[in-house]
Structure formats: structure tokens, C-alpha cells
Amino acid sequence: MSLMPVWPKVDEERVAEALQEAGEKLESAEGDVVLDFSSVLRIDAKALMALEELAGVADDKGVKVALRGVNVSVYKVFKLVKLTSRFSFVN
């Protein structure tokens, strides 16, 4: 996992947009990637939908996306909306 490229930190102020951009970037990316969530303290509905779409892109491309540094409150939100099975998590 540590060999996977780590993309820039997801911006706390614009999480949904950052995830949309990451989804678009993923379309042309090669191999597995790590998204750094360490600065995300709270996530909203738009961001969740963006993440859901990103998971779809990853599935279509057959690549793995790992989320790094997800805080436990945000992790619980992922759990409640059944997103945890779509990603792997690294600390």
C-alpha cells in the first residue's frame, strides 16, 4: 500500500469538489491511489455522493482506492452509508 501514489490532501474547505476532481483525475490515472483525508473533519451529503461516484469510477477501471487518515467520526458516516466496503483504509 505504501508504494501507491498519494494524491494531495483532500481540502477540508471543499471536500465535495476535491472528491469530484479526484474522480475525474482517476479516469485517466494509472494504477491504485491513496486519497489523504487527514484534514477532513466533517463530511456532507454532497461529498458522500462524490465519493460514491469515485468508487464507481474505481470499480469500472479496476483500480483500488485507499483512504488515508480518515477520522473516526467520518469513518462512522462511511459505515452508515455502506461506503467502507468500497475502499480500503490506511492510517
Next chain:
Amino acid sequence: MITTETVKERVQIPLATETLSEERIAYLEGLVSQAKIAAAVFTQFSQEDVDRIVKAMVLAGLGQAQYLARLAVEETKLGVMEDKVLKNMCATEFTYNYIKDKRTVGVIREFPERNLVEVAEPVGVIFSLTPITNPTSTVLFKCIMAVKTRNAVIFSPHPNAWRCCSEAVKIMYEAALKQGAPEGVFTCLESHTLQDNAYLMRHKSVALIDATGGPGAVKAAYSSGKPALGVGPGNTPVYLEKTADVSVAVVDIIVSKTFDNGTICASEQTVVIDDEIYDVVLKKFADLGAHICNEKETALLARTVIDPATGFMQPMAVGQKATDIARLIGLTVKPETKLLIAPIQGVGREHPLSVEKLFPVLAVYRAKSVDEALKVCVDVNHAGGLGHTAVIFSRNDEIIRKFGEIINAGRIIVNSPGSVGALGAVYNDLVPTFSFGCGTGGGNSTTDNVNIYHYLNIKRVARRTQAHMWFRVPNQIYFNLNAVENVHQFPSRSTIIVTNPALEQIGHVDLVRRYIPEGTRVHVSVIPDAEPEVKVIMRGVEELNLYKADQIIALGGGSVIDAAKIMKLKYESPDADLEELAAPFLDLRKRVVQYPTEKVNRVRLIAIPTTSGTGSEVTPFAVLTDKEKARKVTLADYSLTPDVAIVDPQFVMSMPKGLTADTGIDCLTHGLEAIVSSYASAYTDCNAMESILMTFKYLPVAFEHPGDEEARCMMHNAACIAAMAFSNASVGVNHALAHSFGARFGVAHGRANALMLPHVIAYNAAVPSKFVPSPYQKGYVAHKKYATVADLLGLGGHTVEEKVKNLIAATEQLLDQLGFPRSIADLGISKKEFERAMPELTKLAFDDPSWRSNPRMPLMSELEDLFWKAHQGRGVARVASASQQIA
């Protein structure tokens, strides 16, 4: 305007959803998905976040109270606009007032004295049905509750109240969103069908159904398999008792029954009035704008507003004005008439107006007595209103109490209006609500006024409590040679010396008498030298009564002292039931049967032991034999502990060798079991350790040289000290085995203990196959404590295992020195005979309370194994083998 279309009762919601189109399912799935995301996002919000959003919603609701009330009346054609404004204001302002300072996020309540904290967890997505009778107020109330508890709601309003409800949802949603609430936190079904409701009620992402609606909707909610909050139908009985303030009562009833034209299901339905005030009450009703129907009008009214086929109210009348209802039956009343009052003579189908009437028609009943009044109220309560609401007007506290006891209602409103009273926070301190739980009587899971706490999962974080422990012994213990002289300190008018024949013969009784203060009346009660029987006890109690004793001196071994303890108990508390007091218990402080504290007599108990082993002079135990039932009964309570113990070795100098050995090993077993007990503490450990050291040192000397005063004295003290330890730490599995084996084969207690002891040390030192749950024990330490004992005895060894082995070997050596048999087989008990007895032995041992404080919980198979080990016998090789498992 009354039309038959005014109220369409929801028919039962079907469970089948196959008729839904794919588009409809996609629509419903979208709603759920949105709500699910909103609920998930909401979990990240702080208390401050939700409080800010709630306040904004409340202000928005208050600002639109009149607008929403008008919409509701226009759409539903029910009720009174002005009253609906008040309802909307109650739903916002009063609810806010109740919840504003309540914590609903994170830790919501703390109970430091219980080491307990309650933490809130939102429920998630709530599917909520709202009624036609209180449409907008219910929506406002539920939206505020949901945000306060961080939940998302999908609303399904009554079809005839959809427009006003969806407008209320919109107002709440916009206010919440402005303050940062998650998108999709509230949604409202568009023009829905019953199949939609059925689909959502069973949706896996819906966590809770809150069904404020008719019986069909509530039943469907409860049948869905989801957790559900439901409401029940009402039929509020009112008892207007003769001591009531009639003027206040009549106004309150009119206020309540006319509020929103009687649409609140908690409103009064039948007023049962005491005969003495009946006429006055009816006149006051008439004076204040009620029309009192005559017999003919009542019959006409009943036929019109109650459906003769079903016995229930006609929907067309719900929420209508009294004058409109009067017009319906062709009755001319004054235009200002607020209420139609219909006298009835009974309750049930023959008296149609005795049922729920959600309109301003009130039944009244003249009761000839309190008893009759209460019975009629019970009849009304059971005629469709179980669990809901009841009202009483009275100044007689006893009658109010009785009413509260016999009526099954979640809300029993006293001296105030039923409908507004039940809503809470206006006339009383009930929790404000728009959803009345009606308990099992109404087919609900709660009788509460549904509130924020029903929208939360409340988690309890329970920290381990620091169990209180104790160390209780007699408050006076005199020891060493000639300690008996201290008897002179205790003034008494009448003393009874309880002893056995042998001790009287050898002059011990005279020795004691010498120190009893002059002028004391002394009587000697000689009892057999055996475990006391009930009839011996009762004879002793007769003597205590005869001599009006204020002091007992128990002079003897364990049996005599035990007998004196029980005599004291029965003398002081003659009603004490020995059989009941012997009931088993797990924790002394939580036992079911408590020992009596009220005493008709008071007597001091001085115990002077004449053996060095049982320690009965300081213990809270007494064993009684019930020969009629062929069993032994153990009594245990600190109230049995003697008041004074005198441990004087001159009474044991003449003990025979066998008794010295038996009682000495009993003493050692007490120490070794107390030290590893799950109830052990530093207070008991020091006593247990010291008694073990003293026993190892002095028991062989006292055995070999019975006349050695120092050895006798130290063994006598050791027995008392060990008893102080096990009185507070209890014993263990060794005693359970010995009790069982001793009783079955008639082997002396000390000897039975000796046969088990090395095997039990090895057993307790091994990693338990099963631990005993005990709040007093922190970790498993038995093996280490045995090792500490070995160190104190200077037995050597480097590892815990070696030290335990050395302790076992030292114990075996001591047993050999004292001439104990090495095995049960050595007693002449054959393997076959032992095998036959085994089921009974293991059963008795397992039933014995002694092992409850053992560090290992003995399995039946382990008890059997220990018995067989004791039968095969000890010996260095065998014990070494057993100790191979030592932890």
C-alpha cells in the same frame, strides 16, 4: 360544514407492495437514500450545532403558526383555527422550552455515584405518519424532535391533510437548512398510497416508525417488524367527585372538550358525577353555554353521531362545532352553544355515547356512590380507552390515589383539563408531546408522552464499580491465658451458660461462674455435644424466656457456640423463620431474605471456645441440624456474630490429640482458603497469613506435647485469627468437598478437610477452566498467593510453580505428622462404594455455598475429579503430578 368526506379513516395499511411500479419504487428509494445520507451526516453534528438549528426552526414555526393553522382548517375542515394556532405554538414554544437545555448529543446524563454515563446515539431514518386531527402541530413537533436528536424523517401525512403538512415540513426544512442541517433531513411523501407506506415501513434503511394515526396505521407499523412508536385510541373517563371545586371543574372540562372542537384524543368523553353534585354541575354547564340534552335528544344524537353498525363515532362529526352537530339532528340550540351534554345510564354498546367522540359531545353519568363512580370510570376506560388518558376532579387524596391505581391510563390528569393537560407543560409537568403512548392496553410499547428520548438509542457506559468490602468481627476479643477473667466486666441480671455435659463435668463451667459478677442470676443450660437440633434450640429459648436472660455465655466447641447464636436469634426475634433465613444467596449484601432487625428482647452473647479450629466465637455462621427433614441448615449473617469472644487456652489444654489435629487442620484450611478467596482483601490476608504461619509452627507442638501452654495458646489464637479472615473472605471448594463428603460418610469436618487439602491447593493453583464472576477479584492471583505463603513459611523455590509445590509438600508433611489418613480409601471406603456415592457427593458439593468465593469455579466434572484424587490419596508423586498444571 359537515360532509361525509370530512374524515376518511386510514384503512389498514397492506403488507403487500407488489403493486408498486418501478418508477414509484425508484422514487421511494430516492427518498430513503437521501434521508439515510442526511442521518449519517448528522452524526457528526455537535450539541451546539443542533441547538442552533432547533432554535431557528422553533422561531420559524412560531412565526408561521397562524398561517399553518389556517391551512389545516381549510384543508381538513376540522377543528378551530384559533385553537390550532395555540397547538402550533405549543408544538414549538413548549417543546423548545422542554428540550432547549437537554443534552441529546454525546454524553447526555451522568450518574457519578453509579459510575454510569448515558450516551446518545441517533436512531437514523424515521418514517413518520401524521394525523388529520393535529396535522401541522404534529409535524412541527416531530421535526424539532428529530433535529434535536440528529435524525432524518420521511413524513407521510394523512391524505386529507397533505397540503398543510407538506407546507409545515417545508417551513421546518428551510429553517433547518439555513442553519446548516444536512440536506434531505426532512422529506414528505408526495401524493402517496397505502402501498408506499407499506414499502417504507419495511425498508431496511428505515430505523424507526413513528405512527401518530388511527388504529390501522399503528397496527401496520407494529406489524412491519420495525421498531415502532404508536398511539392508541382514547376514551377518557372523568370522575367529578363531590369534594371537587365544581366551578373550576366545569370550566376546565369545557375548555378541554371544546378545544379544537374536541379533536385531541385525550379530551373528556364521559363525566361520571357524584349524585350529591350532579344537578349543580349540570346547571353550571348550562350556565356556561352547554346544552343539556333530554332523553329523546340524547337518543337522536346517539343514532346520528355513532355508527350503529360499528359502535364507533361517525367520521363526519369529528372536529365539528356543537351547533353544527345539533343542526344535524334537527335540534335547535342557542347560537353560542359550545357543548352538547348527553346523560347516559351505562357504558357499552347499549349506551352508544359512552365511546370516544372527537367532537363537542360529552356523556354524563350520575353515580350514587364512590364505588359506583369508580366502576363506571373503569368501564369507560375499558371501552376503547385503555392506556390513554383519564381525568379526576377531587380534593380527596385517597380517592385520587385509588383512581390512579384502578384506571389504566398513561396520563391521569388531576383537577385540570384532559386534552390540554395530557399535552403536557401547560397545566402540569408532563413532558410536552403530540403523541400519546398508550402502553400495552392501547397496543403500544410505552405509556410515555412520546418525546426526544424515544428518538434516541441511549447507550450506557458502565464503569466497574469499586465494590465495597468489609471486615466485621466482634467488637471485643480477649485472648491469652486467663482471659476468662474478663467475664467480670459484663454486668448482667440474668445469665445463661450454654454448654455440654463433659465441660460441666471437668469444671470449666465453675471456672467461668467464678468471674460472673455477684448478684447475677445464673442458670446452666446443658445441651448435647452435637450439631444443634431445632428442638434443642427451642428448649434453650424457653429457658432464656423463663429466666428473662440478658446475657448468654456459650462455653464449648463450634456446636455449642452455634446453638447459642441461634438461641439468641430466636429469643430476640421470635418470629424469625430459620428455614427462610437459611435460603441460599450469592452476595451477602443482596440476599433476598434479610435477618430481623426489630427485637423483642436484647441479650449479650459471650463466646468462649473450648476447641481451636472452628473459630465460631468470631464468625457470623451457625449450623443447625433438622433431624425431621434429615438435613443441615447453615445460617449466615453478621447479626449472628457473638458480641464478645474470650479466647483462653486453659479451656483447650485437655483436648485429646485427635481433636487437636482435626480442629487444627480445620484452622489451616480456613487460612489457606481465605487467602485465595475472591473476597480476600488486605484486611483478611494479614489474618489468614498469620494464622497459617502460626498453625504450621505450633500445631505439631500442640499435637505432640498437649501440655505445652505456648503451643496451645498460639493455636487457640490462630484458630480465632483464621476465623476472622474467613468470616470476611469466606472459604472455598475445599469446604464444599469436605461438607459433602463428611455428611455422606460421617467423617469429622477437620479430617474431611485434610483429605482434600493438598489436591485443592494444586487445583486452585492451576489456570482455571472457568473463573468465578466476582466484582471483588482483580485478576487471577491464587497461585501467586500460595507462593507468597510458601515464601513466608521459608519453604524455598525459585518459581511460583516450585513454591506452590513446596507448599503442597509442606502441607502433606504436616498431615503425616498429625497422623491423618492419606486417602479416602484408607478410611475403608471402597472404590465401588465411593463410585455409588459420587453423584450425590458432587451434587451436594456443587450446591454448597462455600465454593462461591473460590478462585476457580468448579465444574461438576472437576469436583468429581477432586473426589477421586482424594480417594486415591496423596503422596509426593501424586501431588507433584497434579501440580504440573500449576500456572
